[in-house]
Amino acid sequence: MDLTKICKEAVAAKPSIAKAGSNEKNEALKAVAQALDAERDAIKAANDIDVKRAKENNMKPALLDRLTLTDARIDGMIEGLLQLVKLEDPVGEVLGMTKRPNGLTIGKKRVPLGVVAIIYEARPNVTVDAFGLCFKTGNVCILKGGSDALNSTKAIVTIIKDALTGVAFNPDVISLIGECSHEELKELMRMNDYIDVIIPRGGAGLIKSVVNNATIPVIETGTGNCHIYVDETADFNMALDIIYNAKTQRIGVCNACESLVVHSAVAKEFIPLLVERLKTKDVEIRGDERACEISDYIVTADEADWGTEYLDYIISLRVVDDIDEAISHINRYNTKHSEAIITESYNNANKFLEEIDAACVYVNASTRFTDGFEFGFGAEIGISTQKLHARGPMGLKELTTYKYIIYGNGQVRK
């Protein structure tokens, strides 16, 4: 695996995609969508090899499901590209222009990031998704998918490259890192001379490995230990509906609720109703001492529970004496993803919005809305839990940077 060669080809391809107009990029995306449709048998055949091997290796059912490409999933990949065609191209927008006293006119213009490396797991559909988002925003992408999906990913990347060549586009705007050792992957994460940004998409282990090893700037997407705080003025029915939605509508996602905080003034009245509602989905509740005293259904939480993203039918529950205690508990244990308060109090709503440190802070709504599509971005590359560059759902704009363009007429510095 000649990583330097791949990186150099990616850098060489940058101008072709950076300069391309929106129409040209959209036509290419349509051509790729058509090619994926025409070649779906080849994709499925390659995927069959991966799936067969995964079964032999006793891959877990949830992972096997994500690995498997059905016609419906291929339709989804194609539909995703066609949706991107309809979205506005953020590249080239001038975000502002000022004239300085010396006559210099300074503009701030949105431009592609450059070369974006995306490291993901054995989910072949991410290949098309990541390519589409990078391509639409004028970026070259270097993809490294999970090795269990290598045949599927290779087939997809070959189809994309051929389709691009077919519309006279440089196929090096996408490249795939095939089989490579851990050492080679670490080397990739340190190729600052060629790669501008690295985005891990996947579980906590993958993200941690990239954060720990990369010297290239990383956009950390990630884990969500999301809380809902039921204030003493909460509307109980609203609180129950929101908690039920945020915990059980889809359990394996980062914006699901993992922990509840309830004001002590309403705990005795509210917690039995909560138990009743969550029982309907067999949700295990792990509570602190005061919560356990209120209901026998609740089991005792230990310290580790407060910091755990269960991704399961389990939720932790803490009783607090005021909103300050709620806020400090949440800020201590959260992953800076999404937090909600259920309240009828103007002051407490504002206090919570102000003082909670998270990408998305909600009043009277489910944390499940933290999502690029729900936010109206039309696309999503991930949800950032770091503070640099982008925070929360990342759409097309978050795959761009800016440069200053400065118009002078001979100015020199005094």
Added chain:
Amino acid sequence: MDLTKICKEAVAAKPSIAKAGSNEKNEALKAVAQALDAERDAIKAANDIDVKRAKENNMKPALLDRLTLTDARIDGMIEGLLQLVKLEDPVGEVLGMTKRPNGLTIGKKRVPLGVVAIIYEARPNVTVDAFGLCFKTGNVCILKGGSDALNSTKAIVTIIKDALTGVAFNPDVISLIGECSHEELKELMRMNDYIDVIIPRGGAGLIKSVVNNATIPVIETGTGNCHIYVDETADFNMALDIIYNAKTQRIGVCNACESLVVHSAVAKEFIPLLVERLKTKDVEIRGDERACEISDYIVTADEADWGTEYLDYIISLRVVDDIDEAISHINRYNTKHSEAIITESYNNANKFLEEIDAACVYVNASTRFTDGFEFGFGAEIGISTQKLHARGPMGLKELTTYKYIIYGNGQVRK
């Protein structure tokens, strides 16, 4: 050195500064400015110890100069804080708010980054500067200055902490990492649980060490191998004035010009004039073969010259046959800092602005303008040469991030 203790105190101090209003922060900055003025003898006494030791250790004159605190430099530090008081506080600005079809109102609000670690060299005045910028933007700062300036830095931080205590502010919003080993410093750079961002301020070696060792997101500030391209349509006098300014007005700075690119159609006429002008400051010119043929004054450049940031009275010179060759040369060797074209051609000006990959791209102006003050930001923490988060001069806004604040009335996800 108990780094974890310092980090925990910094995290605990976050709410106090994040919540503080602009008036409160400005009053505290004024109190710090007054205290620095009142305690200037203590600062100078501490600095004398550092300077004496540095002289004994044969510190280079340029570094010794930066280490030494005169009354004028202390005035400069104080004046810097008072300037910050006058600037608008970026924290709390709502950058936009949209209403989604389901009734959710989603706002994007500017908030502090949190805990910012700044690692710098033996320049005690950076201590006050870094503190002021972080404080004004609601951030807690952890400072690690060069060990040669430790007495000065300690004295300054003590004065700042006492002044903050005096106006009933939590003094833990600033902390200093004193003497510590390289291993401890590396440990600090990996304290992702406590520190949100790390900013190295200093030479290329310091920056590289932070980029290579940190797992905390880094804002890379930095080196500038800045080019000026003299197009075939350039106004020669303008070109000479701009080059003279960009190369010689201040040689040790990152926005100084280090390399020239000249169109072959004007090389024979322009280069002798260039030599004549740069000779007045004894600037050594290292040129390619064609440049050397034009003037005996020019010495032969080798491959390393094209990528060198001299920070000295030296400049490299390359002759090219068209603007495409100029652009690809610059994009290959630049550090993505600041690049300029001198041209009278509308098309070439636009092409250069479009295709050069750098934080700041100029037409007909000196690269020396890449600076937070010159850009009208009123302050500067550094010049970013990376693409994530901030690019080019970073002022107060670049020391903030955002969070989404979402107003609902019971919405759950379908």
